[in-house]
Amino acid sequence: TARLLENERLIEAEIEEGSNDGDAGELEEPASNLQESILPVRCLRTLDVNVNGLAGALCSLQADPTWRVRDVKSKIAAAIGTPVDQQRLFLGTSEWCDHQLVLDVTPPSSPSADVTMVRIDPVYQQSLEMVSIAGMQLAVVPHNLRADRTLVLAAVRQNGAALEYAAEEMHADREVVLVAVQDTGLALQFACEALQADRATVLAAVLSNGMALRHASGALQADRDVVLAAVRGSCKAFEFANEYLQADRGFVLQLLEEAGGLLLEFAAEALREDREVVEAAVRQDGLALEYATDKLRANRDIVRAAVQSNGLALWDAAEELKRDPEIMAAAKWG
Numbered sequence: 001t002a003r004l005l006e007n008e009r010l011i012e013a014e015i016e017e018g019s020n021d022g023d024a025g026e027l028e029e030p031a032s033n034l035q036e037s038i039l040p041v042r043c044l045r046t047l048d049v050n051v052n053g054l055a056g057a058l059c060s061l062q063a064d065p066t067w068r069v070r071d072v073k074s075k076i077a078a079a080i081g082t083p084v085d086q087q088r089l090f091l092g093t094s095e096w097c098d099h100q101l102v103l104d105v106t107p108p109s110s111p112s113a114d115v116t117m118v119r120i121d122p123v124y125q126q127s128l129e130m131v132s133i134a135g136m137q138l139a140v141v142p143h144n145l146r147a148d149r150t151l152v153l154a155a156v157r158q159n160g161a162a163l164e165y166a167a168e169e170m171h172a173d174r175e176v177v178l179v180a181v182q183d184t185g186l187a188l189q190f191a192c193e194a195l196q197a198d199r200a201t202v203l204a205a206v207l208s209n210g211m212a213l214r215h216a217s218g219a220l221q222a223d224r225d226v227v228l229a230a231v232r233g234s235c236k237a238f239e240f241a242n243e244y245l246q247a248d249r250g251f252v253l254q255l256l257e258e259a260g261g262l263l264l265e266f267a268a269e270a271l272r273e274d275r276e277v278v279e280a281a282v283r284q285d286g287l288a289l290e291y292a293t294d295k296l297r298a299n300r301d302i303v304r305a306a307v308q309s310n311g312l313a314l315w316d317a318a319e320e321l322k323r324d325p326e327i328m329a330a331a332k333w334g
Contacts, residue, residue, distance in 0.1 A: 047102060048112035051076055051089075058117060065103035069096040076117065085125060088118040128154055135159030138166065152176055160184030160208075163191070171195075178204055185209025188216065202226055210234035213241065224251065231255055235263035247271065253280055261285035261309075264292070272296075279305055286310030286332075289317065300327070307331040 046062040049072060059079040063072050073084040089096040091113060096105050106113045127141040128151050135158035138146060145151055147167035153176055155162040160183035163171065170176050172192040178201055180187040185208030188196060195201045197217035203226060205212035210233030213221060220226045222242035230237035238246065238255065245251055247268035255263055256277070261284030264272060271277045273293040279302055281288035286309030289297060296302050298318035304327055306313035311331035314322055321327050 045111070047106060047110075049102075050112060050114045051080075052114060052116050054116070054118070063102050065101070065106075067102050068098065069100050069102065069105065070098040072096075072102060073098070082117070082119055086120045086122060088120060090116045090118065124148070124151070127151060131155035131162065132158060135162035136165075138162040139164075143167075146170070149173065149176065153179060156180035156183065156187070158183075160187040163187045166190075174198070174201065177201055181205035181212065182208055185212035186215070188212045189214075191215075193217070196220075199223070199226070203229060206230035206233060206237070208233075210237035211240075213237045214239075216240075218242070228255070228258070231259040231263060235259045236266075238263040238266040241266070243268070249274065249277065252277060256280045256284055261288035262291075264288045265290075267291075269293075275299070275302070278302055282306035282309060282313065284309070286313035287316075289313045292316075294318070300324075303327055304330050 045065075047065055048060065049063045050060045051058045059076060061072070061075045061079060063075070069089065070084065073087045073089065076082060076087060077084050091105060094105070096115070123142065124145060127145050130137045131141065131151060132154045135155040138152065138155040139162075141151070146165060147169060149170070152162075152166045152170045152173075155166070156176060156179050160180035163177065163180040164187075166176065171190055172194065174195060177187070177191045177195050181191070181201060181204050185205040188202065188205040189212075191201065196215055197219060199220060202212070202216045202220045206216070206226060206229050210230040213227065213230040214237075216226065221240055222245060224245065227238070227241045227245055231241075235255075238259075246266060247270065249271060252263075252267050252271055253276075257280070261281035264278065264281040265288075267277065272291055273296060275296060278288075278292045278296050281291070282302060282305050286306040289303065289306040290313075292302065297316060298321065300321065303313070303317045303321050306317070307327060308330050309332065311333040314327070314331055317327065
């Protein structure tokens with residue numbers, strides 16, 4: 001009887017202990033449920049991905065929604081043998097990028113996704129990699145690929161001068177030309193006439209390299225803002241400004257102040273014999289004395305201002321002033 005009572009007590013203790021454990025589990029369960037509620041529903045199950053080619057079904061696979069798209073491509077490569085770098089995947093008209101998560105590129109409520117795989121030509125892939133590293137290699141890729149917008153953009157993004165080797169239709173593509181001239185302003189010479197007359201494109205070109213003004217349309221070579229932007233980059237760009245602007249006294253004085261005295265070389269002859277204009281130029285850069293008329297190179301005040309800016313200007317002074325003690329004393333060297 002005593003043993004039976006002892007067994008009953010042990011059984012009751014075990015039952016009570018199990019009951020306490022169950023209570024603890026019930027207390028912990030809400031935290032677990034809370035964690036699950038925070039995660040996207042998609043994370044709790046796999047997604048059926050049906051891969052189709054242009055000619056029909058290729059394969060099906062189950063994807064973890066937290067995979068990257070590149071992981072999906074790896075599974076496709078294992079299933080059908082198409083290398084990862086030769087795959088382009090599309091859901092409808094949207095292309096999947098390697099770094100994206102599957103759950104970000106598929107409908108959240110759908111248990112499956114029907115994607116289309118387009119295989120990239122190995123020659124195209126090799127050409128794309130090549131021009132992305134050295135844009136000028138566009139010159140040696142197959143001619144049919146030089147009309148491929150993606151490939152040409154990669155080339156001119158790396159080196160704008162590669163636009164020279166793009167197919168003719170690419171020279172008229174505004175985005176391609178804009179990318180090219182932003183990298184290499186002188187690529188403007190390879191743009192079609194319509195884009196050489198496009199203000200935004202030309203401004204981008206001259207901001208990259210002022211000398212690109214040479215390849216702008218006549219109308220834009222007469223545009224004050226475009227010319228100003230160009231000469232700020234290179235005073236020599238003033239050579240390609242419209243003759244009317246080269247003879248505009250007020251505009252030339254403004255440019256001398258902003259871009260330097262040496263652009264006097266390309267000012268109209270009447271301004272190169274204008275004392276105020278020449279004095280403004282030599283104060284900016286004494287070497288601008290070279291472009292003044294003979295009369296002003298013999299003017300003591302002009303020559304003094306020039307040598308005070310740069311002693312080397314003495315070489316362009318009139319002979320009688322080169323040995324003038326006062327002028328020599330005023331010269332600044334170094």
